[in-house]
Amino acid sequence: MDGGADYIVTQMFFDNEKYYSFVKACRDIGINVPIIPGLKPIYNRKQLTMLPKTFHIDLPTDLSNEILKCKTDEEVEVVGAEWLLHQSRDLKKSGVPVLHFYTLGKPQLVAKVVGQL
Secondary structure, three states, X not given: OOOOOOOEEEEEOOOHHHHHHHHHHHHHOOOOOOEEEEEOOOOOOOHHHHHHHHHOOOXXXXXXXXXXXXXXXXXXXXXXXXXXXXXXXXXXXOOOOOOEEOOOOOHHHHHHHHHHO
């Protein structure tokens, strides 16, 4: 912020409570620019290990458990889309004015979720 940023875009996260805690911590120290949540769908089982390792993030146990039940990547994509939609609706309900989606090779999946919002 000291360098003149007008807003923040978070890295991807899958637990909205972590976003809300981050925003509160920023506000508590006087950072008052918009903080845009960064969201990404999970669409294959490899991401259960790759995403936490690469981006140093936690995946909620409920999400991991649902993905582990899937037999195909197509099933994982459905679970990932449902999770993304739920996250997005919760964030919008809490008053977040805009969402940022990391598509990473699956723009159609994100477009479908956005269409349902």
